[in-house]
Each structure stands twice: as structure tokens, then as C-alpha cells.
Amino acid sequence: MKGHQNMLSIKHFLVVSMALNVGLISRVLFIGDIKRGDVFFCPESEKTLPVDISREENHVEKKKNDATSIEIPISPPQAIMAPQKDDGSVINLDHGDPTMYEKYWKQTGDKTTVVIPGWQLISYFSDIRNICWFLENEFADAIVKLHNKVGNAVTEGRHIVVGTGSTQLYQAVLYALCPDNSGSEPMSVVSAAPFYSSYPLMTDFLKSGLYKWGGDAHEFNADKPYIELVTSPNNPDGSSREAVVNGRRGILVHDLAYLWPQYTPISSPADHDIMLFTVSKSTGHAGTRLGWALIKDEEIARKMTKFIELNTIGVSKDSQIRAAKILSHVSESIDNKPESDQGGDNFFEFAYDVMAKRWTQLRAAVNRTTLFSLPSFPSGTCSFSGHTFQPQPGITWKE
Numbered sequence: 001m002k003g004h005q006n007m008l009s010i011k012h013f014l015v016v017s018m019a020l021n022v023g024l025i026s027r028v029l030f031i032g033d034i035k036r037g038d039v040f041f042c043p044e045s046e047k048t049l050p051v052d053i054s055r056e057e058n059h060v061e062k063k064k065n066d067a068t069s070i071e072i073p074i075s076p077p078q079a080i081m082a083p084q085k086d087d088g089s090v091i092n093l094d095h096g097d098p099t100m101y102e103k104y105w106k107q108t109g110d111k112t113t114v115v116i117p118g119w120q121l122i123s124y125f126s127d128i129r130n131i132c133w134f135l136e137n138e139f140a141d142a143i144v145k146l147h148n149k150v151g152n153a154v155t156e157g158r159h160i161v162v163g164t165g166s167t168q169l170y171q172a173v174l175y176a177l178c179p180d181n182s183g184s185e186p187m188s189v190v191s192a193a194p195f196y197s198s199y200p201l202m203t204d205f206l207k208s209g210l211y212k213w214g215g216d217a218h219e220f221n222a223d224k225p226y227i228e229l230v231t232s233p234n235n236p237d238g239s240s241r242e243a244v245v246n247g248r249r250g251i252l253v254h255d256l257a258y259l260w261p262q263y264t265p266i267s268s269p270a271d272h273d274i275m276l277f278t279v280s281k282s283t284g285h286a287g288t289r290l291g292w293a294l295i296k297d298e299e300i301a302r303k304m305t306k307f308i309e310l311n312t313i314g315v316s317k318d319s320q321i322r323a324a325k326i327l328s329h330v331s332e333s334i335d336n337k338p339e340s341d342q343g344g345d346n347f348f349e350f351a352y353d354v355m356a357k358r359w360t361q362l363r364a365a366v367n368r369t370t371l372f373s374l375p376s377f378p379s380g381t382c383s384f385s386g387h388t389f390q391p392q393p394g395i396t397w398k399e
């Protein structure tokens, strides 16, 4: 009975909150013999069938609002927060955690192991000739090499600014884009709904006098300077996006965290003035807390660097060295053919298969209920992998 109540609470949350990690949803829908951490890597023989959730639907309130309303609680309902026995039937829907590529990284063994002697990397500085003086050259080289191989972003003529996750870069870029004169009113920061639920919180958290959250970009029509966040593929609905505000006085920030070939067909290199990326979505190394910004304008790169200097006096060198190793491995793995000595350990092929499998499972499970529906996306052929496929986002949007 207790388990049944938990199940109901979880499904209430699914209907009301909507923006979820695919893995977490699967964990609800495939709620059979699931052990912690193995839900996506279980051997064929251990696969569990989706439970028939349509049987439960009379107990679940259907969401009344339209799909664009943003009701993504950051603090989940108490029923989900309360400590529970971890028998695999309780999930925490407060956040996603991209551990789905762990199996791949385990297989790489020593090839991606980093050892840092106690005397190394102890200075604050990495390269004082660089605008971003705390950027490790090894990491910068690995970023450029990977983008060039994948063809998902232009790096030429760009300054790289490293941040403690793209979350810090987000704060840095807002600071950098606002005029210094404190007399003017705060600049509005907008994004087309549905948007990443952290944007409003991160924007207003410090109660900056420079900028403030301005809500849904579709509703913004003031004739004043603004910042529009364009997230593509979008969190939470996975759609490919372009700017929606038709204003003259806007600056665009492209959050391209999910613009990688396991999630969406790459068509051509993104070529925007401000682009944000992160290892947490590209390789799954969320705990390394590293993101990078590709910035055309030198002054903006300088101001972002200043923000990070005052915020954290740079970014962990240990993390950068580790990430450099990880990204370099990914670049090298792209060239490995299945018959090669490396055994065809192409990271993006592995990650693509993981996402494809999850979406197949998720669609099969959701097809068995009338409670939710999943978005469908137009297929495209990926210029990087050659696969023709429908985007398979790292997050999902359920109506």
C-alpha cells in the first residue's frame, strides 16, 4: 500500500511538473526489478517490461494548463522529498543527473585516467597572455579540436572563457552584457517558454541591479535593451530554436549545452557571437563542473573573465586537465573504426545508442497510457555521424 501511494505521488508530480530527465521517467515507467544505477545498462536478460500505467490514471489529476506554462517546481512535493528506502521504486525528480555514459567511461580504463602529482598545477595562473588567464591551454586545444571534428560550432575568431559549469558562465555573461552605468534600469533577460527552469532563478538570485528576469520572450515587446537566451536543443522540450523577439536592441546568448550528435542531427557549425557549452551534457562529466564559452567580442570575453576572477579567482585547473583528457579521448575515439585496436570505442556512437534505446523505451511506455504524450521531432541527417534520426533529447517534455 505504501508503495502504491508513492507511485501516485510520483505520477502527480510527472503530470504537474513536466520537465524531466528521460532516465528518471523511465525509472517510473519501468518500475519493476530496477536496481539503483543500472536501469539503462541492464543486460538484455534483465530487462523489465513497462508497467501498464493506464490502469492508474483515474487517480491522477490531469494537467489543466497549456504546455507552455512553466510550473517546474525546484523543490518537489514533500512526498518525494521525504527520506525513502531506496528499493528502486522512489525517484527524486528534483533534478536530472547525466550518469548514463558511465559504462563507456569505465571501459576506457587507464586511457582517461589522470594523475596529478602534488606539486603540479598549484599556481592561480594558466597563461597570462590569454584574456582568460586561468584557461589551461590543454583544455582550450581539446575544445577546439572536438568542435572542429564534430562540426557543431565555429571556433575560429572566438575567445574561449572557461567556467565552473556553464552555470557560472551564465552569470558571467549576464554581467558582461550589461552596461556599467548603474543609473540605468536593469536589463530584461528573456527566453521563449518553455525554458530551462533554472534561468529565472539564476537570473534573480543575486538581486542584481544590472539585469532582471523578464519572462517569456514571446511576450517581450518593449523598446529597450534586452538579453534573449536561445537554448538549442531546448531544455525542456528538445526543440531546435532561434531567437523569437523581434527587437532591435537585443543581445543573444546561445546556450548550446545539448548541441551534440547523440541528441540531435548536426546540420552545420553554429556561428553565433556568444555560445555556451558544458562537459556535463557533452560527455556526461557533470561533477567535473566545467563549461566553456565561445565569444566573438574581446571586451565581452574580458568582462566575463573579470566576473569569474572576482567570483572564484579562476576555475579548477585539476578539472580542466581532466576534461582535456576526456575531450581528447572523445576526439580520438571518433576516428577509431570497430575493427581497430581500440575496438571501435567511438564515444558519440555509444552515446547515440544509449539515447536511442532510452527514447524507444520511453515512447513504448508512454504509448501505453493516455495520460501523457511525447513530442515528435522532424528527422534530419547528421553531417557528423551520417545517421538520419529524430532528435533524442537528454530531457523530455510531457503533456
Ligand SMILES: Cc1ncc(COP(=O)(O)O)c(C=O)c1O
Pocket: 164, 165, 166, 167, 168, 196, 231, 234, 235, 255, 257, 258, 277, 278, 279, 280, 286, 289, 290, 291
Ligand atoms: C540548457 C542547460 N544549460 C546549462 C545547464 C547547466 O550546465 P552545467 O552543469 O555546466 O552548469 C543545464 C543543466 O541542466 C542545461 O540544461
